[in-house]
Every structure is written in C-alpha cells, then in structure tokens.
Amino acid sequence: MTETQDTGMQAEEIAAPPDEGQPVPINAMFEDDFVTQLVLVLDTDTIDEAARKVAAQVVGRRVPPRDAGLVVRFDGKVIPGDTTVARSGISPLDIVNVGWAQRTPRPQRTRVPDNRGGRR
Amino acid sequence: MARMAREQWYDIARDLDWELSYVDYDAVFPEWMSGRGKIPREAWAKWDEPYKVTYPDYVATQREKETGAYSVKSVLKKSRVFEQLDEGWKSVAKQHFGAVALIEDLAVYAELRMARFGLSPAWRNMAIYGALDETRHTQISLAFPHELVGKDPQYDWAHKAYQTNEWGIIAARATFDGMMMNPNVVDVAIQLPFTFETGFTNVQFVALAADALESGDINFANMISSIQTDEARHSQQGGPTLEILVEHDPRRAQWIIDKTFWISARLFAILTGPAMDYYTPLAMRKQSYKEFMQEWIAEQFINQIRDYGLKKPWYWDEFMAGLDTWHHSLHLGVWYWRPTVWWKPQGGVSPEEREWLREKYPRWEEQFGRIWDVIIDNINHNRMELTLPETLPWLCNLCNLPIGTAGSPHNEKYPVRSYPLKHNGYTYHFCSRPCRQIWWEDRDTLHNPTVIERLLRGSIQPPTVEGILTWMGLTPDVMGDDAYGYRWAKPYAPEPAA
Numbered sequence A: 001m002t003e004t005q006d007t008g009m010q011a012e013e014i015a016a017p018p019d020e021g022q023p024v025p026i027n028a029m030f031e032d033d034f035v036t037q038l039v040l041v042l043d044t045d046t047i048d049e050a051a052r053k054v055a056a057q058v059v060g061r062r063v064p065p066r067d068a069g070l071v072v073r074f075d076g077k078v079i080p081g082d083t084t085v086a087r088s089g090i091s092p093l094d095i096v097n098v099g100w101a102q103r104t105p106r107p108q109r110t111r112v113p114d115n116r117g118g119r120r
Numbered sequence B: 001m002a003r004m005a006r007e008q009w010y011d012i013a014r015d016l017d018w019e020l021s022y023v024d025y026d027a028v029f030p031e032w033m034s035g036r037g038k039i040p041r042e043a044w045a046k047w048d049e050p051y052k053v054t055y056p057d058y059v060a061t062q063r064e065k066e067t068g069a070y071s072v073k074s075v076l077k078k079s080r081v082f083e084q085l086d087e088g089w090k091s092v093a094k095q096h097f098g099a100v101a102l103i104e105d106l107a108v109y110a111e112l113r114m115a116r117f118g119l120s121p122a123w124r125n126m127a128i129y130g131a132l133d134e135t136r137h138t139q140i141s142l143a144f145p146h147e148l149v150g151k152d153p154q155y156d157w158a159h160k161a162y163q164t165n166e167w168g169i170i171a172a173r174a175t176f177d178g179m180m181m182n183p184n185v186v187d188v189a190i191q192l193p194f195t196f197e198t199g200f201t202n203v204q205f206v207a208l209a210a211d212a213l214e215s216g217d218i219n220f221a222n223m224i225s226s227i228q229t230d231e232a233r234h235s236q237q238g239g240p241t242l243e244i245l246v247e248h249d250p251r252r253a254q255w256i257i258d259k260t261f262w263i264s265a266r267l268f269a270i271l272t273g274p275a276m277d278y279y280t281p282l283a284m285r286k287q288s289y290k291e292f293m294q295e296w297i298a299e300q301f302i303n304q305i306r307d308y309g310l311k312k313p314w315y316w317d318e319f320m321a322g323l324d325t326w327h328h329s330l331h332l333g334v335w336y337w338r339p340t341v342w343w344k345p346q347g348g349v350s351p352e353e354r355e356w357l358r359e360k361y362p363r364w365e366e367q368f369g370r371i372w373d374v375i376i377d378n379i380n381h382n383r384m385e386l387t388l389p390e391t392l393p394w395l396c397n398l399c400n401l402p403i404g405t406a407g408s409p410h411n412e413k414y415p416v417r418s419y420p421l422k423h424n425g426y427t428y429h430f431c432s433r434p435c436r437q438i439w440w441e442d443r444d445t446l447h448n449p450t451v452i453e454r455l456l457r458g459s460i461q462p463p464t465v466e467g468i469l470t471w472m473g474l475t476p477d478v479m480g481d482d483a484y485g486y487r488w489a490k491p492y493a494p495e496p497a498a
Helices: A047-056 B006-014 B041-046 B055-077 B087-117 B121-146 B153-163 B167-181 B185-214 B218-248 B250-271 B273-279 B289-307 B316-322 B326-336 B351-360 B364-380 B433-445 B451-456 B465-471 B487-492
Strands: A023-030 A037-042 A070-074 A077-079 A095-100 B421-423 B426-428
Touching: A023 A047, A037 A047, A037 B451, A047 A070, A047 A095, B006 B121, B041 B218, B055 B121, B055 B218, B087 B121, B087 B153, B087 B167, B087 B185, B087 B218, B087 B250, B087 B273, B121 B153, B121 B218, B153 B167, B167 B185, B167 B250, B185 B218, B185 B250, B185 B273, B185 B289, B218 B250, B250 B273, B250 B289, B250 B316, B250 B326, B250 B433, B273 B289, B273 B326, B273 B351, B289 B316, B326 B364, B351 B364, B351 B487, B364 B487, B421 B433
Parallel strands: A023 A095
Antiparallel strands: A023 A037, A070 A077, A070 A095, B421 B426
C-alpha cells in the first residue's frame, strides 16, 4: 500500500453540514487580495458571519490583520451586518465584496533587511 | 538514370490539383471543416508558401536534427549535469514538459486536418510536413523527460498531465482545443501557425532556450532549439492563408487573430512568465518576461499584422498593461496553491530577487510586495498552514485562470474584480472584458466547465481540498511544494533577541 504524506492542507468540508441552512457559493473578493475566491456561506448566516468566512480565507494569509470591522458590499451597496444572507438578496454565484470598515492606507515601502548583499 | 532537376518538377508536385468528377466538391471539402466562408474557390490558387522543401530534403534535414539532439542527450546521460541543476530551473522544464509535450501531439491532428481539408494543394503539402514535425516534437518531448522519471516522479507528468483534470491543464486543454480541434482549417491556420507559432512559441522556445543554456540545462536547450527550427518553417502556413482571408474577409481575419492572441497571452503569462521572472536563477536571467514580450511579441506581432493591413487588437492597451501584472499575479497564485501543480514553484522573492523585480517592475512592491510580506512572515513564524489554501480561486469561464489575475491589487485601471455576464439565467464570471467578449462571440463552441463549476455541480467528491487534489490526479509524491524549502524567506526573519 502506498504510504501517503501529510499535504499540510486542512481537509475542510466545503459542503455545508445538514440542517444549518442552505449553502450559497459566492464569488468573494476581499479588499487588497489578488484573486476572488469560492466561499460557501449559508443563507441563514448573518452578513457579519459571511464576512468572517470570507476574511478567514484571506486575512493573515495574504492580507495583514487589522483592528477594524468588516463591511460587505453587494450590488454596489453596503449590506447591514445583522441581516441574513437570504434577506440580503445574495444568491449562488453572486459577487460579494468584503473590506475593512476603515479605508486601507496606501502600502508603505516594504522593509528589506540590511544584510541582503548585492546582486549575484 | 538521370534525375530530373528539382525546379522542373517541384511546382507541379506541390501544387497538383484536379477537378473532381465522381464526388461533389462540397462533400470532399465541407464548409464546416474547410471554412471557405466568403473566399471564392479560385482564390486558393494564389496560396504560395514562402519556404519550399522537397520530401528528400526534409527527411535529410530532420535526420540531422534528430542525430544532433539525441547525441547530446546520450553524452549528457553519463554526466552529472542533471544533479547539478538548480531546483527552480528544473521546475521550468517540468512545467514545460507537462504543458507542452502532448500539445505537440494535438498539433499533429491540427496539421493533418489542414493536410486533408486545406483548399490549396500547396497548403495540404506543407501541412504534411507540419504533421511530421509535430510527431517528432511529441516524441522528443516525451523521450527527454522519460529518462528522468526514475530520479523525480514529477517528470512523469510529461505524459500524464493531459490525462488529468489538473486546473492548469484544463485551462491549456480548453485553449488548445479551441485553437486546433474545434475550428475549421482556415481558422486553424490563422490561430495556430500564424498567431500562436509565429508569435508565442518564440517566447517558450527562444527565450527559454537562452535561459536553459545559462542555467546549465544543455539537454533542454538543445531539445527546444531543435523543435523551434521546425516551428519556424511550418508556421509559414499561416501567412499565405491570412493573405487570402484578408483579401476576401478582413473582418473575420481580424477577429480570429484578436481572440487567439488574447487567449495565448493569458496562457503564456502562466506558462512562461513565472519561469522567466521567478524560477530561472537570478544570475542566469537574460531578460525579464516583460522585456522579452515587448521585443519578441508586441513589436514584431504588430508590425506583422500591419503588413497584412490589419489593426491592433481592440484590447491592445490592456494587454500591454498586463505585462506588468498578469504573470506576477499568476505566479503568486501558483505558489500559494502549490499542491495543485506538478512542479516545485520557486518563491523567487528573496531580498536580491525582490530588488530585481522592483527594478524591472517599478510598481511590483506596491501591488504584490505586501502580500508576499504576509506570506514571508507566516513562513518565518512557522505558521505554514496559513501559506496553504483551504478553498479555490474563482476561475474565468474563458481562459480558466483565476479571476483577479488579469489585474492586480492597487491597480486603478485594471483592478482585481470579476466581469460577470448573466446569460440564460446563469451567471458566468470572467477575468477581463476581452475574455468576456470572446466568450460571448464564441459561446456556441465553448463547453468546458471550470473546476469551480464542476465542484459546485458535485462532479468532485468528496468536495474537500483533499478530494479536489485527488480529482486532479495529484498524489503526495508529485504535488508541488516550494523549490528551495522556503530558504529564500529566511533573510527576512527578525534577528533573535540578544
């Protein structure tokens, strides 16, 4: 039998657990990320919960964490955090934008260590 | 017996045609295969290839090429050249073999379709040589990696890749099916020999040959240079076909070129861009991907289509702007989703490499640097789980590449966003306006669901990251990981407290 290795990836179920609302696959964009991603939210999720599910795939992975709340925009409008996905009108395959409640500052010049030496 | 001089028989042999009397012309050359469109039948008599060759000459030349390529391979087999190759560079070769070897085989069929349904005997004659060329390319592209399979199973993907549902392969398969197998042969000639082989194979075969030599991979350089000499010849089937098409239907000619150039550019941004600007060791890089594309593709291509009386594609400014961003986004994506590829992507953002990237791409730091900083910080604090994906990027319904990668963060003109289209009650997503436009025009011939769509339709079971990798055919011994074991990130690590 072939020995398998740990891929280092978490085998999270993408399908929703039963009896907890219907899954709604969205095309989610998080502010300052470089791709949009598939994120499964539930129609019973509040918008705040849905925003956290999107952020979990980006913040701390490719976008630095910030001490700020999240804002969800759908169809050009900010959606209140306490409404549900179902009531917001978000449907499967829709584009949902998630960003910080405060505007992102422009990127600073990135630190480069002093010991980098010259070009080879 | 005295042999007839070549000039006395060549034109008759290469351009021999006759009136059909036992069958209908339309039955032999049906429109859906031959693609006459608005071109009158007599117009094809003007088809004239610029490079002429006889079969004995062809065989003699090809034999020499084969002897040369395999002799070098044989000599190097006894050396330790392979063991000394840089791991990042090896990934260039692995990526090339997997993505290209069996596409050469597909090209055999494209050439054979032109050899059968082309409307000029001279063209059909030329396409026979093209089919023989592509057969040789398939064989050589499989033979060279084959002897490395025992040293590294990732080389096995030279043959295996197109038998799988790996996401990059789905993108390539969709593109090349659209270029070689779906269209009629007039469209094939404009798409494959003219737009793709005249332009884009230069990027892969000329640029990479130079980088391969610098990197010490003499075998690979030797192999792709040998292939390129054939490409340069049989790509000339495109010009005479285009000349006739432009005369009778310039709008069709412009559209075929425009769409093929765009989709090829998207594909090469993932195939060649990361190879040139990230995987090739810094000291060995001859030119940046952008510099090479500007010189070999943009300038030459525009001059060429102007010579035929055609215009710049409508999206030209967007394509040129993309030379600053597309391949950086795609590299970042390949690296982050590295278990989903069959090679080991080199991060390529050590401090020295980063300095080179900033010099070549002044906005690289602002657009991509901060994302790499988060990744580097996670590597240096051993939070490796955060450097690996738990979901998939949304994929474009035309090019099958991640949405966002036809733009970049902090890009006012081409931001990270989807360009959706609702059609028959279903929402399609595209990485760019040109992809959306091409899909709309060609939608009746495009049937490849993206990996995202297959996942949502339940075709991938179980619908987990592990399930997706298994569905893609990526076993643990083959799936990608960082080429250098993340050592490029170490110089960024904070100094330990004294």
